[in-house]
Amino acid sequence: MPTFRPFELEHYQSLYEHTVDYNLADSSVRCLGTREWLSDDEIAALLDTGLFYPEVNGTRALREAIAALYPGAAAEQILVTVGASQANSMVCATLLEAGDEIVTIAPGYRQVWGLAHNTGCVVHDIALDAENGWRLDMAALEQAITPRTRLVALVNPNNPTGTVFSPSEMQQIVAACARVGAWLHADEVYRGTELASDDETPSFWGMYDRVICSGSLSKAYGLAGLRIGWAVAPAMLIDALWRRHEYAVIAAAAPSMTLATIALQPAKRHMLLERQRRLSRTGRRLIMAWLEQLDGRVRIQPAAATSIAFVRFHLPITSFALAERIRHDVSVLVAPGSALGAEHHLRITVGYEPAKVQAALDRIATVIARVWATTGGVSGRPISHGSGVRAWRQPAARGWIAPPRHGWRWK
Numbered sequence: 001m002p003t004f005r006p007f008e009l010e011h012y013q014s015l016y017e018h019t020v021d022y023n024l025a026d027s028s029v030r031c032l033g034t035r036e037w038l039s040d041d042e043i044a045a046l047l048d049t050g051l052f053y054p055e056v057n058g059t060r061a062l063r064e065a066i067a068a069l070y071p072g073a074a075a076e077q078i079l080v081t082v083g084a085s086q087a088n089s090m091v092c093a094t095l096l097e098a099g100d101e102i103v104t105i106a107p108g109y110r111q112v113w114g115l116a117h118n119t120g121c122v123v124h125d126i127a128l129d130a131e132n133g134w135r136l137d138m139a140a141l142e143q144a145i146t147p148r149t150r151l152v153a154l155v156n157p158n159n160p161t162g163t164v165f166s167p168s169e170m171q172q173i174v175a176a177c178a179r180v181g182a183w184l185h186a187d188e189v190y191r192g193t194e195l196a197s198d199d200e201t202p203s204f205w206g207m208y209d210r211v212i213c214s215g216s217l218s219k220a221y222g223l224a225g226l227r228i229g230w231a232v233a234p235a236m237l238i239d240a241l242w243r244r245h246e247y248a249v250i251a252a253a254a255p256s257m258t259l260a261t262i263a264l265q266p267a268k269r270h271m272l273l274e275r276q277r278r279l280s281r282t283g284r285r286l287i288m289a290w291l292e293q294l295d296g297r298v299r300i301q302p303a304a305a306t307s308i309a310f311v312r313f314h315l316p317i318t319s320f321a322l323a324e325r326i327r328h329d330v331s332v333l334v335a336p337g338s339a340l341g342a343e344h345h346l347r348i349t350v351g352y353e354p355a356k357v358q359a360a361l362d363r364i365a366t367v368i369a370r371v372w373a374t375t376g377g378v379s380g381r382p383i384s385h386g387s388g389v390r391a392w393r394q395p396a397a398r399g400w401i402a403p404p405r406h407g408w409r410w411k
Contacts, residue, residue: 005117009110009339012323021331022360027159029279029307029351031222034259037272042262046255054254057242058230062257065264066230070205070213076235079242080260082252084189084216084229088112090241090248091151091185091212091231096121100150103182105136106341107160107310112153112185113341121150125341130312134161134301138172149182157190157201160310160340160347162303164194164201174208185212189229192220192273193305195281201305205232212237217260219306221272222279228252228260276351280307283350283357287311290361297368307351310337312344313368316375319343325371330363 017023038046057063058080066080067073081087088111096102098120104113106125116123124144128134145152152173157164165173177184186204194201205213216229231241245251262268287309291298298313315322319336323346326332337345348364350357 005114007114009335016327016333020333023333024349024360025333025335026349027308028219028224029222029276031224046258049255049258054251054257056251059257062261065261070203070232072206073232077232077238079231079238080252081229082249083227084214087214087229087231090244093244094240095151095183101148102151103144103149105154108341109155109159134163142176145176145180147180149180151183151185152177153185155187157305160308162306162308164304178208183210187214189216189219190306195284195305217263220276221263222276223263226256226259228256279351282354283307286357287350297372307349309348309350311346315371317371319345326364326367329367332360332363
């Protein structure tokens with residue numbers, strides 16, 4: 001069997017997210033309970049939903065509601081999936097073969113990156129510039145996209161940095177893809193999470209005839225448990241994705257589709273987005289005040305969107321080892337930056353109840369203070385790796401089994 005690269009971030013979360021007092025490793029806001037957002041009539045519609053196989057590609061009503069979010073899209077250009085994660089998987093399964101070249105962005109959500117590696121693709125990772133507000137190096141992107149490039153994959157707004165491509169950057173990305181005929185896959189699950197205004201991030205949809213967009217109800221809507229996502233693509237590609245969808249899951253759940261259709265009605269959608277933005281903005285204020293109390297040991301670049309804080313710490317310890325110290329010592333789960341392509345960072349979600357966020361941040365601060373006191377801060381002993389990334393000599397963290405040097409292999 002071929003070597004398998006596990007999804008490190010999701011594996012780490014799945015091991016511990018239900019074992020800690022505070023889980024701040026997620027990337028959504030506090031998700032709603034079913035009774036919190038439904039009227040009596042909507043509850044009745046849910047209870048009246050038949051538990052038979054629904055339309056495999058998504059009910060017509062739901063596909064029309066999703067299409068309305070993308071100017072010029074039609075229901076035939078929509079495939080309803082089990083979360084955006086399944087949509088992303090179907091894109092990779094449909095478009096990629098061993099030997100194909102793809103371009104991804106780092107730091108980023110590493111699903112497509114990992115799937116491409118597992119397929120046997122050549123993956124070119126383009127780094128966002130942390131010292132320039134996590135902006136994309138457009139010259140590096142242009143150089144990485146060649147006639148051999150099959151797919152360019154990105155997340156906009158970005159997970160974990162919260163940056164958003166400007167209209168000019170979007171046009172340059174599209175032009176670079178069009179120059180060689182590469183597909184552009186835009187994971188847009190964080191559209192609607194903008195912090196400074198209520199204007200939604202523009203979609204890449206409609207900018208190019210080889211654009212695929214994915215979205216879901218998990219991040220901006222606070223409805224992750226519905227596991228409803230979608231792909232928007234040219235109708236012929238949707239048909240090809242649909243064929244893989246039938247192998248993978250047959251269909252998403254009928255009750256989830258009923259609730260998703262309700263969530264995307266204009267008034268309900270507005271309410272859900274406003275609730276999420278309120279939580280995200282409050283959490284952002286909390287973490288900015290928290291950072292001021294840490295005397296420069298932790299810092300952050302301003303984010304334009306998301307409920308995520310991607311913090312840079314100045315300690316002689318790896319992000320995984322620090323995340324493990326935080327989990328083990330104070331029962332708080334955060335995501336190590338190494339699982340997102342950026343060492344010496346932590347991804348901390350702040351879109352929960354303010355009291356919960358503050359209590360968890362206070363616990364994290366105690367661990368940072370202990371590590372600082374015992375190591376002398378940034379005066380630890382660095383070691384250089386061939387990639388140019390600097391790491392720190394650190395004992396193996398408890399509770400984690402590192403993958404073999406050459407990757408996981410199913411036997």
